Amino acid sequence: MSFNAVVKEGTFNPSTRRGGTLRLARTDDFDSLDPADTYYAYTWNFIRLLGRSLVGYVNGRSGVPELVPDLAESLGEASDDGRTWTYRLRRGVLFDDGTPVTSEDVRYAVLRSNFPGSVYGPEPEVVRGGPQYLAQYLTGPDGVEAPDPHTVVFRLKEPFAGFDYLAALPTTIPVRADRDTYPEERPGPDACGPYRTAEYVRGKLLRLERNPHWDAATDPIRTALPDEITVALGVSGEEVDRLLRSGEADIDLAGVGVQPETQDQLLADAGLRERVDNPHTGFVWLYCINSRIGPLADVHARRAVQYATDKLAMREAYGGEPAGDIATTLLPPGIHGYAPYDRYPVGPDATGDVEAARRELRLAGLPDGFETKIAARRDRRKEYNAALALSAALARVGIRAEVLPFSSGEYFNKVAGVPAYLREHGIGIVMFGWAADFPDGFGYLQQICDSRAIKSAGNQNLGELRSTRVDTLLDSGSRVTDADVRAGIWASVDRAAMDEAVMCPYMYVKSVIYRGSRVTNVRMSQAYGMYDYAVMGVEDASSED
Template identity: 45%
Template sequence: MSTGTERLTRAGAGWNAAVGAAVNPSTARGGTLRLVSSADVDSLDPARTYYVWVWLLQRMLNRTLMAYPTDAGPAGLVPVPDLAEGPGQVGDGGRTWTYRLRPGLRYDDGSPITSDDVRNAVQRVFAQDVLPGGPTYLIPLLDDPAHPYPGPYRTDEPLESVRTPDDRTIVFRLRRPFSDFDHLMAQPAAAPVPRRADLGAEYGENPRSSGPYRIAAHRPGRFLHLERNPYWDRAGDPVRPALPDRVELTIGVDVDELDRRLIAGEFDINLEGRGLQHAAQSRVTADGVLRSRTDNPRTSFLHFVSIQPHVPPFDDVHARRAVHYAADKILLQQARGGPVTGGDLTTALFPPRLPAHQALDPYPTGPDLRGDLDAARAELAAAGLPDGFEAVIGTQRGKFRLVADAVAESVARVGIRLTVKELDVASYFSLGAGHPDTIRKHGLGLVVTDWGADFPTEYGFLAPLVDGRQIRRNGGNWNISELDDPRVNDLVDRSLHTTDPTERARHWREIERLVMDHAVILPLVHDKTLHFRNPWVTNVYVHPAFGLYDVQAMGVAPDRAENTENTESTESTDRETTP
């Protein structure tokens, strides 16, 4: 290898080197960052996106009042001012939050960014009939139940709970205290949208950019190209280094083909962050050089099976509990990739880094974790189904399909006969598993899915999965089981009304126990994904708030071409010597 390659390899070599630190730190600008994904972006409209990897992409296109900093350590979990000059100024016992915009902010067309644009962005969240798909935390916080706000496309009247006394000041008046509000102002839905460009459902086809890049070309399902935003001011952005001149995302590559081409150096980073599939995992972990280019972080994503109480026979809690007891946890972990790359087995919901995490195992599956079949049969008998039953499990291709097959193999031992139904990858979370109509159309009693917190608190992690008021009938639904327990909803509210962290954690532990008693979520693993980084990519790190590589921080080394040649040569040698 060349001297440049050796330098990069030394700086970037090492299993998990990009966990807690940045690999190949550099301030070099220029070049093209080449990204790849198997799925398409869910939306380029910041109000409609909910895929975590698209949120990371949005960090390149859009700025928000607050943002998670470019930091690989614990500081990355705490939002910092972005468009705003400082954090929200809190008043009235946590009910009023005031932000002031930095001066001189502009969109990619040169027009100024104002507080009214931020208010318009927030108002758009209320137009769920026009703009479904994104998070809706702001609606219960800002709406008046007696006079619900219909969104900006049904009325010219502004949302009364958001005021803009001047072009740089915005004031939010919440219905109840919400200590995590700065986190909400770091979500894409808070990115400013000027009224003059707001075309409703069509806005995502030509959105204005407030970040360092803007859309140069986009063909859905094929590619997305970004170029520099000429009006972005580096001095006024404390978060984004914006190193590449251009960013090119290739979309729709089959997962195994994606891995092969990524390792061959055709792409720099897998933006989607699903991690290497089993075939590539085996090869990479057996090769010392390739292994040194991988990271295996605990991402805090929860992989689980949602069990639908509105799809018979799972309307009987005993049928649901039978699945819990019959689960072969070891087999399911192996389906995810084993203990190294598949994740840490869990019988609880909260990841260990959250204060409410507790040792909870209401449905023990035996000392070997292979399943308590006697307990499962007893639950079937209690459901009046001693001989088992037939049902359908929804999934998508790749690792999700392997998990579905493992679930089917597990429960078949007690007479539960599952048919596996594969849904489209690109729309899996929006119109597939995330749409109640799809669940009913296909009779999906079980659904393989995963979840990463919208923001790193207990509320951000669990509320979208279990709060009945967050069920979405039009798609993008994460409360897949449609759990609507008043006790759970009440405890969620109590957790938001207290500033005592001990009491807040106690409320969330009780919520978790209630949810597990319903048996609508079968937790599998807390995710550990095997990410691959090519050695010429700079500033690579796993962002602690997202659990994936923070692509907006990345650059490319000037000697990439030489690195690519060496990688391709290694690939050729490997192909020739691998039996």
């Protein structure tokens, strides 16, 4: 074994051994196990154990994830004009009660997630916190059809060259209408993957057991090695680290890395370092500056915040250099469309440009600064400490920013993703982390930059960016099939969005993650930027070959 073995070797401790219990731990609960209502990368990674979308991902040889058919027999068949996409379902895929999965189940899932009024009636009181790409591109509820039990047809308002990426979203995981529990919260998707929910005590425990009707012959993505998977929920970050080191847990589900104190101990101990991986995750840590709240409605006030930011101190809150590289662009290296750019230089040591910040405050008519509030997740202690570092840096130029703590489970569907809540409470800055919804510049930028993606709940355009130039560039890029031309457009979107100063990227993320001694078949998921839970196994005395 060696430090960063998973990154160096591709797959660490390969195995096909079945059996045992894989034990995961998490500092809070899932945002939601409903495939229509989740937007955390770790939930998207995990929920694949329960449900299957039309299309999925495997790791590609070039370091970019590869699209593969999952529930569908093949990738989508596009019409000549790019406005109609057809998928045919694999035969023999069953729900956990033995009922066949049909195209109507996929159609219903798409409607309830993207057009809930067509299922539940006008203006249903339901929060859908998941991605809304399909609502944006389909002609409407009539834009998804199930002409026979094995065929799903999508009709688009305009061509979209990368529609297979949208078919890989959790919102195409089938849902049976007769099992829909609306308005009650769902304990997970209707199981058509290798596992089903056996027990779920919100905030405490999730336990998965095998789906007796899952057939490995129909599934090119999942290995289903463990007999059971448990997730300890609502555990403090320090306790998660203790559970990992003591052997009482195998993996931290969130995949964001250990606490700073633990990180120092792991990296300083040669024996412990052998169980540590330090990959780039594809995430960017950033914060969003809401362009509709108080003084921050003025672009110069937002630019003052950008210049005053001490990115070095914020990185130190995550544990210093092993936590990542100082960021200056929205797109991270490794995403097609990334181009080096620094709109708001904060000095050679990345501690901020105080004079530039004061100049922008004068241009905003606020020479003495102003007051605002910062939202951060308290159970993500590194993020919370980074928010405190940001507040301290802003205070140097008279910007007084109080840090408000929230829990991860409520953060997006009740606080950060609800513009009305932010306005009501005067929260002008929101701590945030972002990775591509799918591995293309559009998949990274559209939800956080497109004015048409702003939603009353489940919103991801947290700065409420409204830019005709950005919207036009996104539209033009979505139609382009030439990858190099498309990459140039995404770089232009990045620059145009940064000029509006509604988002401040401060770190291209690397994680310091610890794997327990029992786990097998450990690899990074290129699509989700963390360990691939769909293939992981565990060594156990009861395991079988």
